[in-house]
Amino acid sequence: MIKEIVNRDDWQPVCVRAGRVDLFGDLQNFIDNRSGIIVVNQIEEQLHELFLLRHPEYRFDKNYQSHLDQYIQDHFSVFDNAGNWFYFPWDNKLVHYLDETEHNELRTGRNRFLINADEQNRYYEARIGVMGMSVGSHVALTITMTGGAKHLRLADLDTISGSNLNRIRSGFSSLGLSKVKAVARQIFEINPYSDIKIYPDGISDDNIDDFFSSNDGLQLVIEEMDNPYLKLRAREVARASRVPMIMAADNGDGVIVDIERYDIQPDRPLLHGILGDMHPRDLVNIDPKQLPNIIAKMAGADFASARMLSSVDAVGKTIYSWPQLGTAATLCGSTLANLARRIVIGEQLSSGRFVVDELEMFKPVNT
Numbered sequence: 001m002i003k004e005i006v007n008r009d010d011w012q013p014v015c016v017r018a019g020r021v022d023l024f025g026d027l028q029n030f031i032d033n034r035s036g037i038i039v040v041n042q043i044e045e046q047l048h049e050l051f052l053l054r055h056p057e058y059r060f061d062k063n064y065q066s067h068l069d070q071y072i073q074d075h076f077s078v079f080d081n082a083g084n085w086f087y088f089p090w091d092n093k094l095v096h097y098l099d100e101t102e103h104n105e106l107r108t109g110r111n112r113f114l115i116n117a118d119e120q121n122r123y124y125e126a127r128i129g130v131m132g133m134s135v136g137s138h139v140a141l142t143i144t145m146t147g148g149a150k151h152l153r154l155a156d157l158d159t160i161s162g163s164n165l166n167r168i169r170s171g172f173s174s175l176g177l178s179k180v181k182a183v184a185r186q187i188f189e190i191n192p193y194s195d196i197k198i199y200p201d202g203i204s205d206d207n208i209d210d211f212f213s214s215n216d217g218l219q220l221v222i223e224e225m226d227n228p229y230l231k232l233r234a235r236e237v238a239r240a241s242r243v244p245m246i247m248a249a250d251n252g253d254g255v256i257v258d259i260e261r262y263d264i265q266p267d268r269p270l271l272h273g274i275l276g277d278m279h280p281r282d283l284v285n286i287d288p289k290q291l292p293n294i295i296a297k298m299a300g301a302d303f304a305s306a307r308m309l310s311s312v313d314a315v316g317k318t319i320y321s322w323p324q325l326g327t328a329a330t331l332c333g334s335t336l337a338n339l340a341r342r343i344v345i346g347e348q349l350s351s352g353r354f355v356v357d358e359l360e361m362f363k364p365v366n367t
Contacts, residue, residue, distance in 0.1 A: 010089040011181035011198065013188050027085060034092060041096040043082050046106055047072050050098070053109040086192040090185055100193040107191070108147035119345045120147055126344040129153040129211055131203050131234060132224030133179035134324070135248060137168055138333025139222050139340070144187045144194065148341055151195045152187065153211055153218070156180045157202030167329040203230050212241050219344050222336055223247045228294050229283040235270040236280055238262050246339050248332035249299035250324045251308055254357045255332045256299060259339065261351045271298060272353060289316070296322075331356065 016030055031037055051064075051071050058064045076082055083098040097103050108120055115123070128149040130136040133156035143149050156179045160170055164179075174182055180198045187194050197214070199207060203225065212218055223234050223245055238245045239262040247258040262268060274297060286294070311322050335356055342349055 007089065008177055009181070011178075011184045011188075012196075013086040013088050013192050015192070016085040016087050016094065030087070031094065036092055038091070038093045040093065043096045043098070044072060046098055047075055047082065050102060050106045050109075053106065084192075086188075088185070088189065095189075095192075097192055103191070103193065104147060111147060115147070115341070119341075122345045123148040123341050124150050126340075127151040127153075127216060127219050128340060128344070129155070129218045129221045130224070131155045131211075131221065131230075132226070133158070133183050134164065134168060134224065135250070135329050135332045135336075136222060136224035137179065137183045138329050139224070139248075139336045140183055141169070141186055141190075142333045142337035143340055144190050146337060146341065148337070149344075150191070150193065151215065153197045153199065153214075154180045154183055155199035155203045155211060157200065167324050167326040203234065205233070208233065208237055212237055212243060217241065218243050220340055221245045222340065224332075226295065228286075228291060228298060229280050231298060232270055232275070232278070232283060233280040235260065235262075239266060239268065239270065242266050244343055246336055246343070248336050250328040250332065251355070252305040253325060253327045253331070254305070254355065255328055255335060257335055257339070257354045257356060259349055259351050259354070261349070264348070265351060268351060272351070274298070 016027060031039060048068060051068050052058055055064070055067075083096060083103070085094055085096050087094045098106060104124060108115070111120060124147055126149045128143065128151070130140045130152065133140075133154065136154075136156070140152060140154060143152075158179050160168065160174045160177050160179055160182060162172065162175060164170075165172065168179075169186075170177075170182055178200045180200050184196050184198055187196060199211060201207070203211060212221070218241075221234065221238055221243055223231060224247060225231055225234070235245060238260070242263050244263045245258075245260045247260075249256045249258075258271070260268060260271070275294075283294070308323070311319065315322055339349065
């Protein structure tokens, strides 16, 4: 039998030390006691880049070495050897990061002008929940990549399978791994200061209130689940909690987007009223053969491409499940992360259903 070296349940990094020079011996002992550990210490390179972000006048003047050397020397003496070390047990890697404020300044340095400092701070401090880690994985990762939502709640009960990998950013070494843990790992590697709560058993009636309300409550929920009962139930709780919700559905290479501003429209019909007065409990014991049609309606069949529409009737006959493409999943992630940022910083986006058409995006220009 082949013994697994890595515990596949590990999903949180360990802060080995807080950067104090007098604890270096403890750090060295930590390294010496882990066979095959990979140590990544690019702290001076990070400081170099941070220095340039703070001194744009050196963009075209390379005569700054003495100024840089003094900056790094001062930084190490003032900031206790600069930053923190984080150990990632799933790949036996120890990485040196700047402290939280400077780490975020560095990784969002190229956001400036497109996102101002106040917007970036509000985006980072936001509390966002993501339900469903297929399309939702792209949303959560893109939010983190753009410097948003330190406080995240992630829910999904599934594990990664081979057929998922046409649209989830992972490899076959992740087969069998909890989707929610896989996404949390990637987020922590981008920002180890993230505050993540995971729900590896997915959303249920037993935990949905906790998902919405724990730790000061959510400012936004991104809903990307397959279960029609839970999709409607989540909206019921969002409306009662006055939490806005957004969703995107694959549509070939394009996407269909839903914005539901329950925060400013607390009496708004669930999912724009497209299911009439249907209550979540009406979906509990529904015939499984009816599910593809209900989900198609919830996802926007009226706007779906011809190929997506034809796939609905083929489910359970010539195909096992409805088709999805990585291009659309990636577009969903980008679109919803954009909307998430705009909502949590206070933009008054209207509720409604919108289509992002892959063909309409390509408009000719005069050259």
